[in-house]
Amino acid sequence: MIGLKLENIEKTVGGKMHLTGINLNFAPDSLNILLGRTLAGKTSLLRLMAGLDKPSKGRIFINGKDVTGVSVRKRSVAMVYQQFINYPSMTVYKNIASALILKGMKKAERDHRVRETAKMLNIEKLLDRLPSELSGGQQQRVAIARALVKEAHLLLLDEPLANLDYKLREGLRAELRDIFERRESIVVYTTTEPTEALMLGGNIVVIDEGRVIQSGLTPEVYHNPATMKVAEVFSDPPINYMDASVNGKYLYIGKDIQVSLDGHLKGLSSGDYQVGIRSNHLFLKRKGANDVELKVRVELSEINGSQTITHVHHKDTSLVVLDEGIYPQKIGREIPVFVNPQVLFIFDSAGNLVASPGKDRLRWDVLKLAPDKKTAHM
Amino acid sequence: MATIQFNKVAHSYLRNPKGEFDYALKYINHSWDDGGAYALLGPSGCGKTTLLNIVSGLLIPSKGRVLYNDRDVTTLPPEKRNIAQVFQFPVLYDTMTVFNNLAFPLRNRGIPEEKVKKRALEVADLLDLTPFLNKRAAGLTADAKQKISLGRGLVRKDVSAILFDEPLTVIDPYLKWQLRRKLKEIHEQLKITFIYVTHDQVEAMTFADQVMVMNEGEILQVGTPQDLFENPEHTFVGYFIGSPGMNFILCTIEENKARFNGMQITLNEDLAERARTAKGKLELGIRPMYLEIHSQFLEGGIPGKIKTVEDQGTCKIVSLIVNDNILHARVSEGKPIPEKEAWLRFPPQRTKLFADGRLIQ
Numbered sequence: 001m002i003g004l005k006l007e008n009i010e011k012t013v014g015g016k017m018h019l020t021g022i023n024l025n026f027a028p029d030s031l032n033i034l035l036g037r038t039l040a041g042k043t044s045l046l047r048l049m050a051g052l053d054k055p056s057k058g059r060i061f062i063n064g065k066d067v068t069g070v071s072v073r074k075r076s077v078a079m080v081y082q083q084f085i086n087y088p089s090m091t092v093y094k095n096i097a098s099a100l101i102l103k104g105m106k107k108a109e110r111d112h113r114v115r116e117t118a119k120m121l122n123i124e125k126l127l128d129r130l131p132s133e134l135s136g137g138q139q140q141r142v143a144i145a146r147a148l149v150k151e152a153h154l155l156l157l158d159e160p161l162a163n164l165d166y167k168l169r170e171g172l173r174a175e176l177r178d179i180f181e182r183r184e185s186i187v188v189y190t191t192t193e194p195t196e197a198l199m200l201g202g203n204i205v206v207i208d209e210g211r212v213i214q215s216g217l218t219p220e221v222y223h224n225p226a227t228m229k230v231a232e233v234f235s236d237p238p239i240n241y242m243d244a245s246v247n248g249k250y251l252y253i254g255k256d257i258q259v260s261l262d263g264h265l266k267g268l269s270s271g272d273y274q275v276g277i278r279s280n281h282l283f284l285k286r287k288g289a290n291d292v293e294l295k296v297r298v299e300l301s302e303i304n305g306s307q308t309i310t311h312v313h314h315k316d317t318s319l320v321v322l323d324e325g326i327y328p329q330k331i332g333r334e335i336p337v338f339v340n341p342q343v344l345f346i347f348d349s350a351g352n353l354v355a356s357p358g359k360d361r362l363r364w365d366v367l368k369l370a371p372d373k374k375t376a377h378m
Numbered sequence: 379m380a381t382i383q384f385n386k387v388a389h390s391y392l393r394n395p396k397g398e399f400d401y402a403l404k405y406i407n408h409s410w411d412d413g414g415a416y417a418l419l420g421p422s423g424c425g426k427t428t429l430l431n432i433v434s435g436l437l438i439p440s441k442g443r444v445l446y447n448d449r450d451v452t453t454l455p456p457e458k459r460n461i462a463q464v465f466q467f468p469v470l471y472d473t474m475t476v477f478n479n480l481a482f483p484l485r486n487r488g489i490p491e492e493k494v495k496k497r498a499l500e501v502a503d504l505l506d507l508t509p510f511l512n513k514r515a516a517g518l519t520a521d522a523k524q525k526i527s528l529g530r531g532l533v534r535k536d537v538s539a540i541l542f543d544e545p546l547t548v549i550d551p552y553l554k555w556q557l558r559r560k561l562k563e564i565h566e567q568l569k570i571t572f573i574y575v576t577h578d579q580v581e582a583m584t585f586a587d588q589v590m591v592m593n594e595g596e597i598l599q600v601g602t603p604q605d606l607f608e609n610p611e612h613t614f615v616g617y618f619i620g621s622p623g624m625n626f627i628l629c630t631i632e633e634n635k636a637r638f639n640g641m642q643i644t645l646n647e648d649l650a651e652r653a654r655t656a657k658g659k660l661e662l663g664i665r666p667m668y669l670e671i672h673s674q675f676l677e678g679g680i681p682g683k684i685k686t687v688e689d690q691g692t693c694k695i696v697s698l699i700v701n702d703n704i705l706h707a708r709v710s711e712g713k714p715i716p717e718k719e720a721w722l723r724f725p726p727q728r729t730k731l732f733a734d735g736r737l738i739q
Contacts, residue, residue, distance in 0.1 A: 037550050037552070038520075038550050135422055135423065136422055137422075165421050165422055165577040166577050166578045166579060166580075166621075167421060167577070167617075167618060167623075168421075170621060170622065174688075192550055192551055193551055194551075194691060195690050195691060198688075198689050198690055198691050199688050199689075199690060201689075219689050222689075222691055232552070235691075236551050236552065237555055238552055238555060278691075278692070279692070280691075280692035280693070280710075280711060299559075300559055300562055300563065302558065302559075302562070302584040303583055303584065303603045303604070304579065304580045304583045304584050304603065306607055306620055306621075306665070306667050306708070309584070311559055320555070322692060324667065324693070324708075324710060326603075326604050326607070331566070
């Protein structure tokens with residue numbers, strides 16, 4: 001097996017479980033996102049891959065070779081942390097070159113590599129400066145350059161953009177995606193943000209409480225979350241859930257909203273369900289003839305410039321409505337919100353996905369969006 | 379409660395500032411009404427934290443005066459200004475219980491224990507901290523800790539303003555929503571002046587009634603979230619607000635058309651007339667949300683090539699190449715996107731013009 005393989009990995013620290021039952025394969029030349037909330041186990045997993053920590057159980061293979069006990073120094077790995085880590089007394093040039101100097105690389109080649117990497121990250125004009133003379137975004141670019149220049153087999157990034165400005169993040173995220181695409185390493189990138197995961201694409205591993213709860217192509221997992229938990233971790237704003245039941249020919253949302261079992265809802269057997277509605281699928285205006293209407297009370301209306309986020313109550317369920325455009329609502333008002341039944345996610349009472357909307361269309365999206373060479377091997 | 383006023387405030391961190399360039403804050407003349415929710419928004423180094431520190435008294439400005447309710451407080455230290463602050467990282471006593479943390483500022487002022495208890499319980503209730511009152515702060519999550527930090531400010535009934543400096547940085551996205559909502563609810567209920575510093579446009583615009591956009595030590599625009607989005611008065615505001623930011627194209631004007639590289643875009647008659655007499659570098663601007671992309675030839679449209687399509691889940695961001703320009707369009711989920719070639723339409727009522735970076739009104 002070529003690539004990186006994690007087999008039955010478990011990690012306990014002081015009797016506390018940090019990771020358990022981890023079985024993953026990362027193909028050569030692939031981009032992989034680890035998505036999970038804070039403390040889900042993303043960093044613990046990354047540290048095991050790097051060789052910074054040893055697993056309590058299980059084994060790690062690189063290209064078929066067991067490296068479980070091999071230290072980080074003897075592995076071909078580069079890592080970028082959330083906090084920018086550079087040598088404060090060295091110039092940017094020296095910071096980037098340091099790993100190559102340790103390797104004993106010849107000066108001419110080293111110089112070429114440093115300048116090429118600096119150019120890729122738009123810091124070629126800063127090479128003579130000290131890290132303290134740079135902005136946060138520039139410092140993180142230096143840290144990323146230091147990792148990239150090593151051309152390691154395994155490139156690990158632990159929430160590298162978390163400490164950067166909103167606008168810097170937007171720009172650097174797009175650049176990173178292009179850099180990863182041209183890279184011949186296994187890239188593993190952790191994040192808490194669904195949007196960041198979707199923008200980077202590639203493969204995703206969703207982690208929750210130390211376990212892998214789903215993996216696959218990033219857009220495919222987004223559109224087909226296997227469980228309610230996955231949908232929660234992979235939705236921002238949060239996904240809405242409502243009690244529902246199927247009785248004969250109809251799905252009932254709450255008690256009173258009746259929906260015919262058409263399209264992807266066809267064939268649902270009688271019983272209790274949870275309906276999942278992403279916030280951008282609820283609208284303040286009717287969009288189509290088949291939309292069903294929910295009567296809600298406005299709790300709070302938030303505006304972020306191009307979108308309106310309305311927090312509402314339907315009976316005793318809280319819902320979030322995300323609308324493109326600006327529609328401020330007064331607190332306490334009774335208003336209708338609309339949803340097309342063809343976008344509902346249906347989960348059974350154990351929280352497992354039993355129906356998701358428009359798989360065919362989604363598959364087409366996936367084919368179009370996933371870079372050819374980076375198909376999943378999971 | 380307080381109205382806060384800046385009277386020709388400027389600040390330099392250098393002892394002998396020479397030119398305008400040496401000033402972190404250049405010239406601030408503005409006032410905040412009592413009970414409003416305000417945000418200071420801008421990139422790192424724009425001067426927003428400097429301005430906040432001048433409001434709180436951590437910093438005395440090199441020039442100008444700061445007034446609270448017409449009283450000059452420019453040189454008063456923070457503890458004499460009746461303000462509370464919530465920082466990026468929670469500031470509280472880790473070893474104390476939540477209750478004792480909330481009670482501390484009151485006990486410190488020698489308020490009778492009876493009253494301390496009543497007030498601490500009220501504030502705990504307001505912030506949904508009641509279940510944790512007897513727990514140590516150390517074991518709580520970041521969002522609970524940040525609520526305690528806020529609670530320590532709210533317990534004092536005479537607090538005139540609460541200043542927030544990037545308070546949600548350490549909070550997970552799914553909790554940010556809840557905390558943001560809580561902050562708005564508290565502001566609605568208490569109507570204390572809230573001032574919120576952030577580099578995150580979503581946080582600023584969600585939180586505040588009035589957003590002040592800053593760059594390089596200057597205020598570029600003050601307005602409601604809608605104003606900033608629909609009518610950015612400066613190209614920087616257009617770029618900084620919205621994700622992705624506004625599209626800009628260098629152009630010239632002929633009759634009622636904006637021209638670039640042999641292409642032409644029809645403008646509003648009024649706008650074109652004003653643009654013909656405007657001086658300086660002309661740029662056309664349009665929000666990605668308003669840029670229409672069509673798969674068929676369109677009268678008055680211009681051709682472009684699809685470069686990339688980014689799925690953000692709730693929408694798609696399409697990058698298009700038009701000559702040397704890269705433009706972005708924001709397309710709702712489920713809407714079809716042409717494969718390679720597209721026709722772009724610039725709705726005249728949504729198309730803006732800027733002369734030397736300033737909006738042609």
